[in-house]
Amino acid sequence: MxxxxxxxxxxxxxxxxxxxxxxxxxxxxxxxxxxxxxxxxxxxxxxxxxxxxxxxxxxxxxxxxxxxxxxxxxxxxxxxxxxxxxxxxxxxxxxxxxxxxxxxxxxxxxxxxxxxxxxxxxxVPVWRLLGLDAAAVPPTSMTVGIDNLDLIAQKTREASAFEIIKVKVGTADDEAILSTVREHAPHQVLRVDANCGWSADQARDRIEAIRRFNLELIEQPIASGQYDALQRLTEAVDVPVITDEDSATPDDVLKLAGRVDGVNVKLSKCGGIRQGFDMIRLARAHGLKVMVGCMVETSIGVSAIAQLAPLADFADLDGHLLLADDPFTGPVLRGATVYPPDAPGLGIGSA
Ligand SMILES: [Mg+2]
The missing domain is CATH 3.30.390.10 (Enolase-like, N-terminal domain)
Structure with missing residues (x-):
């Protein structure tokens, strides 16, 4: 047979x-x-x-x-x-x-x-192969990286078309950074990403000091591997805590279940679309919120993770948008949302 x-x-x-x-x-x-x-x-x-x-x-x-x-x-x-x-x-x-x-x-x-x-x-596009509905993709955040306040103001103004801004924090100047972003983005949703920047001892105070800026969530507040401290922090603050550096693989989801509010899933951390799909299903089964994210990468990498974005609560798919010379096309920016393309496979073309 x-x-x-x-x-x-x-x-x-x-x-x-x-x-x-x-x-x-x-x-x-x-x-x-x-x-x-x-x-x-x-x-x-x-x-x-x-x-x-x-x-x-x-x-x-x-x-x-x-x-x-x-x-x-x-x-x-x-x-x-x-x-x-x-x-x-x-x-x-x-x-x-x-x-x-x-x-x-x-x-x-x-x-x-x-x-x-x-x-x-x-x-067929990969998202259809996976049985997903591209219309379900949540709006993406646009990242404002750490910089001097003038450039932060400029980058914030340039992100005015996006509903959500992700602000990189974890420095001694977090309040000044957020104050500048808020001034230039009075109505947008703000997320912050500390990239492990706060110590476990100081994180709670640092979050209390910036929560007046009305934050949707906090990504990776403290260095990775400190699960008990992460859990205590998540319980102590009223802003949702999402891991990124801590949540690389499906195994990590099991360690984080019941300790944090959600996980950021990236293909280069977990090993691709298949692993990412598994990781998201596992996170869901444990009641965790799901963010899909990317590194600073071209339209190939972003289109690949965008195929899974219909499964996410939060999308952070701006990697290719931060580039000046992306040689490829693929992800479709419509309004404030980055959708996976309708073209077969990952739908990659030349810019
Ligand atoms: Mg992050």
Whole structure:
């Protein structure tokens, strides 16, 4: 008995480095940002078979012990493990995670390329392949990074078309930063992201000092791995606490369940669309809110996570919008929402 036609031909994995640039220098509270000033270095992965090319993006972060070199080394070892059938996304990703669990940014790029390939082959967008409704995507936030107050004011004004602004905090100047943003965005929803910037002892006071700015949520207030402190903080403040650095994988969701209000899911942290889907379902089963986010990355990476955005309560899909020279197109900005495209696969085109 044959359940499915035999696949002929072979699957070819290739990759190349790509340097792009942010419009403004990108700064966050902790070291290990995946952006160096304005310079963003990514690896674009291609999987070719039957004349169809699927693409994915690796956004390595030194915070997770990843670099361009570790991504390339992982890809070189991963090639022979892929097999010949791109439809086998499940077994392929499982094999790769078993071998390269510390290098999930590379695994994510392969997972994205496989989804893109399958979607193109079947002529459906990935979100439809996953059984999702693109109309359900929540509006995205636009990020205002750490900077001097004049530039923060300028960036806030430039974000006026967005309903939600995500303000990077975790510095000694948080109140001045938020005061400036609030002045130039009196009616927008404000979220803050401390990127581990507050100590467990000071976090509660820091939050009390800024809650008058009417915050929708707080992302990763303290350094990762401090689950008890995170739980005490979540119980003590009335602003929802969402983890990011703490919530990399489905396993992390289990550790965080009952301790925080929600988790930020990013493909380069968890290992791709398949892992991200699992992570979101697991978070839901444990009553956690879900944010979908991205690194500063091109339209390939953002389109990949946008495919899962219909499952999210909060979207932070502005990575490509922060770039001055994104070479690709894909995600569709309509009003204040970044939607996954209607085109097959990830719907990637050239800018
Ligand atoms: Mg974050």
């Amino acid at each position: 044959r359940l499915w036609g035999t696949m002929r031909g072979t699957m070819k994995l290739t990759w190349r480095r790509l340097s792009v640039h942010t419009k403004y220098p990108f700064r966050i509270a902790r070291p290990g940002s995946s952006v160096d000033g304005n310079d963003v270095h990514r690896i674009i992965v291609e999987i070719e078979r039957d004349g169809i090319v699927g693409r994915g993006e690796a956004a390595p972060s030194s915070f997770y012990g990843q670099s361009l070199e570790t991504v390339e080394a992982t890809l070189a070892q991963a090639g022979p493990l892929l097999g010949d059938d791109p439809f086998q996304i499940g077994p392929i990703v499982d094999r790769l995670l078993y071998r390269f669990n510390d290098h999930r940014a590379a695994v994510a790029a392969i997972d994205e390329a496989l989804h893109d390939w399958v979607g193109q082959k079947l002529e």
